[in-house]
Amino acid sequence: MDSLAMGAGNVHGHTHYASRDTKDWYVILRLAFQIIGIVYGDIGTSPLYVYASTFNDSVKDGDDILGVLSLIFYTLTFIPLFKYVLIVLKATDNGDGGTFALHSLICRYAKVGLIPSQQAEDREVSNFRLQLPSSRSLQRASKLKSKMEKSNFVKFFLLFATMLGTSMVIGDGVLTPCISVLSAVGGIKAATDSMTQDTIVWISVVILVCLFMVQRFGTDKVGYGFAPIICVWFALIGGIGAYNFIKFDPTVVKAINPRTEALFADVGHFTVRSIQLSMCTVTYPALLLAYIGQASFLRKHHQDVGDLFFKSIPHDLYWLMFVVAVAASMIARNAYGIAVVFVMTLTSSFVVLIMIMIWKIHIILVILYVVVIGSIELLYLSSVPYKFDQGGYLPLAFALILMTIMYIWNDVYRRKYYFELNNKVSTEMVKELAASINFSRILGLAIFYSELVHGIPPIFKYYMTNVPALHSALVFVSIKSLPISKVSGRRAVPFSKDKTKRSLCIPLYREVWIHRHEA
Secondary structure, eight states: OOOOOOOOOOOTSOGGGGOOTTTOOOHHHHHHHHHHHHHHHHHHTTTTHHHHHHHHSSOOOHHEEEHHHHHHHHIIIIIIIIIIIGGGGGBBBBBOOOHHHHOOOOOOOOOOOSSSSOOOGGGGOOOOOOOOOHHHHHHHHHHHHHHHOOOOOHHHHHHHHHHHHHHHHHHHHHHHHHHHHHHTTTTTHHHHHTOOOOHHHHHHHHHHHHHHHHHGHHHHHHHHHHHHOOOOOOOHHHHHHHHHHHTGGGGGGGGSSSOOHHHHHHHGSOOHHHHHIIIIIHHOOOOOOOOHHHHHHHHHGGGGGGHHHHHHOOOOGGHHHHHHHHHHHHHOOHHHHSSHHHHHHHHHHHHHIIIIIIIIHHHHHHHHHHIEEEEEEEHHHHGGGGGGTTTTTHHHHHEEEEHHHHHHHHHHHHHHHHHHHHHHOOOHHHHHHHSOOOEEEEEEEEEOOOOSSSSBBBHHHHHHHHHHHEEEEEEOOOOOOOOOOOOOOTTTTEEHHHHHHHHOOOOOOOOOOOOOOHH
16 A cells, blocks of 8 residues: 555556556556565565464464454455455546545545646546436535535545545555564574574664665566565465365364455556456465464464464475565565554545545445445454554654645645735736836747746736846746546657656646737
8 A cells, every 4th residue: 555656657568557448458467467566565464463463472262263363354355355456446546546546536526625726628638537427316416515615624624634644654654664574584583592583683674675775676677576476475375374274173264154555555556457356366365365274273273373474384384485474574565553544444435425426326335335344444443542552653653744744835835826826917917017117128038937727927027027128928837737647649748858768748738928029
């Protein structure tokens, strides 16, 4: 659920950034392979520590193991598989995912942004098209849209929630690589008693430095480099899980009977279909086998819960599994703690707004989603405060610092925009100034940049009153960023001299005001 690294560019062998809607299954399979190395490292390495963190000291009752396995099974089924893969991935903003993408999508269909820079032309370059809803759904969506647009509280709340959610993902990502790598390297202690904790820490530091050094190669190369490692990891944990299940306690399948976000943000790099394919065919089955196998082993070895993952590995595969575990933990990025549970809940809230206002689906389906998914996530959210004093405050502290920086920047930007908007120079004022001031005319072109999409910025008034000279041609330029991840070739304009690293732009607005003086 990494919210960073949203860069675009050409990919060696194919341009998947310009082919997100392709029907070519060859491309989809290649992306599905890459995605295993980019997206699923975090959730894939969770078997390293889930049972150990659930049972702090030892297992007092064997039935508790079934309860934990049941919770794991239904959490994996309803949250990553059902919620994200089947529902949330459809709420992408022109192919991009994440908290900001959801906020941007909502802002495009309701004027809930704090900067009034929306225009009808923006929709012409969007690849998202509204569906024809029923009259009742349209009426419900219109009422919700009207109430949101009239409420300043809603606008600020959506902005704060978006910033907080994104900041929490970043704050959690600061700590997670350390946790994952330490958990994997700590497996050495299970094989030898001569390894001290300090040595493990320094080995982890070296691995983390190497990990961050390879990030500069970009998503494409990192994906192809990491994917084989994670594929081997999934094959091993799935195979060992099946072995332990058969050998120790097959009755743990009773846990399937009910007893009482990297994913979304990374969709901008791949296709929805490739994510769904890799999740359903590789990640989900491998994780289920791994957790079921660990539960079977734990039912017979209660005392090994603290080091369950490595204790449950067959002796002949121990060192192979250790090496792959360290490599996989280097790739992993997110631990599911306070920050991520909050972001999952926030994502569900935004998706409900999108269901009603944009998708306009039947209200019964919306209620069903809220009851099933919302109840599970609120249950997790209610439990995480217990970890606050056990280190859970760290990602929250990072998130608050990042959110403060984001809000200050946004506030200054809004103040600047509204100043220009409220102090626009009318053409009549320009004519008055031109008539009242004795200007010297010079040949050439003068360009004035402004955030305004329409109108003459106030900087031009200050220029005219302080510089007694005008160029023969005056051009007012504004650059507007739109949340569009795919640009068709006929509309794209190269914006870089380096042909290997092309930046693309769309010539949307050419607002030019030219004043010429003939001598």
